[in-house]
Amino acid sequence: MTSHRGPPPGEQGREGVEMVRAALSPPFLLLLLLSWAPRSEAAPDQDEIQYLPGLAKQPSFRQYSGYLRGSGSKHLHYWFVESQKDPKSSPVVLWLNGGPGCSSLDGLLTEHGPFLIQPDGATLEYNPYSGTWYRRLCGSCGGIANVLYLESPAGVGFSYSDDKSYSTNDTEGESVAQSNFEALKDFFRPLPEYKDNELFLTGESYAGIYIPTLAVLVMQESQHEPSGAGRLQEGREASWGS
Numbered sequence: 001m002t003s004h005r006g007p008p009p010g011e012q013g014r015e016g017v018e019m020v021r022a023a024l025s026p027p028f029l030l031l032l033l034l035s036w037a038p039r040s041e042a043a044p045d046q047d048e049i050q051y052l053p054g055l056a057k058q059p060s061f062r063q064y065s066g067y068l069r070g071s072g073s074k075h076l077h078y079w080f081v082e083s084q085k086d087p088k089s090s091p092v093v094l095w096l097n098g099g100p101g102c103s104s105l106d107g108l109l110t111e112h113g114p115f116l117i118q119p120d121g122a123t124l125e126y127n128p129y130s131g132t133w134y135r136r137l138c139g140s141c142g143g144i145a146n147v148l149y150l151e152s153p154a155g156v157g158f159s160y161s162d163d164k165s166y167s168t169n170d171t172e173g174e175s176v177a178q179s180n181f182e183a184l185k186d187f188f189r190p191l192p193e194y195k196d197n198e199l200f201l202t203g204e205s206y207a208g209i210y211i212p213t214l215a216v217l218v219m220q221e222s223q224h225e226p227s228g229a230g231r232l233q234e235g236r237e238a239s240w241g242s
Helices: 015-023 026-033 043-047 105-111 130-137 176-188 207-224
Strands: 063-069 074-081 092-096 115-117 124-126 146-150 199-203
Touching (some): 074 105, 092 207, 105 146, 146 176, 176 207
Antiparallel strands (some): 063 074, 074 146, 115 124
């Protein structure tokens, strides 16, 4: 994967990414790291993935990888995959893996994302079953969706915190839900073309805690700020599953 970004200054995370890390060969991992760095205002263009190593035929749909601002000094790594058909009208789906501590790159690269890491750890193949999962999640989207894979909380995968403070706190202070909410708003700010799309919040395992608590903040925002500085407007659909 190549782009115009430098390597991230944060730590590479803990146990949640072990499954993905085991599958990645050193050259593949190095190319991934070279494309990830803290977010700037022009992030969407700078975060666009121009080339994905290990893939024989590059995709026709766009992808982005970089960092979103969480609460406090937290920086949450994301990988966003645009819909393969009509992304402007397709739903936006946020995916969180569980744990706590499991990287969402596990979901992207070994479960339902558009690509699957092969046993050699160096090549990728297109996933023929990714559309099946999308249809189960949001039947109205016909198996097509824009999917935001977010590594959360800070300390998981490539997500980090400047103050080195890591917590899985669900409800108090700078909670995981609040940090995920800030990251979600940061995602929509430079991407106004998605502000009117349906929004689905989903995940597996411990995301059964993180998704409902995040959904509460999303719905509160839509009720109190319908004009949506964070692009979360009234009428946006929020769903969750596990």
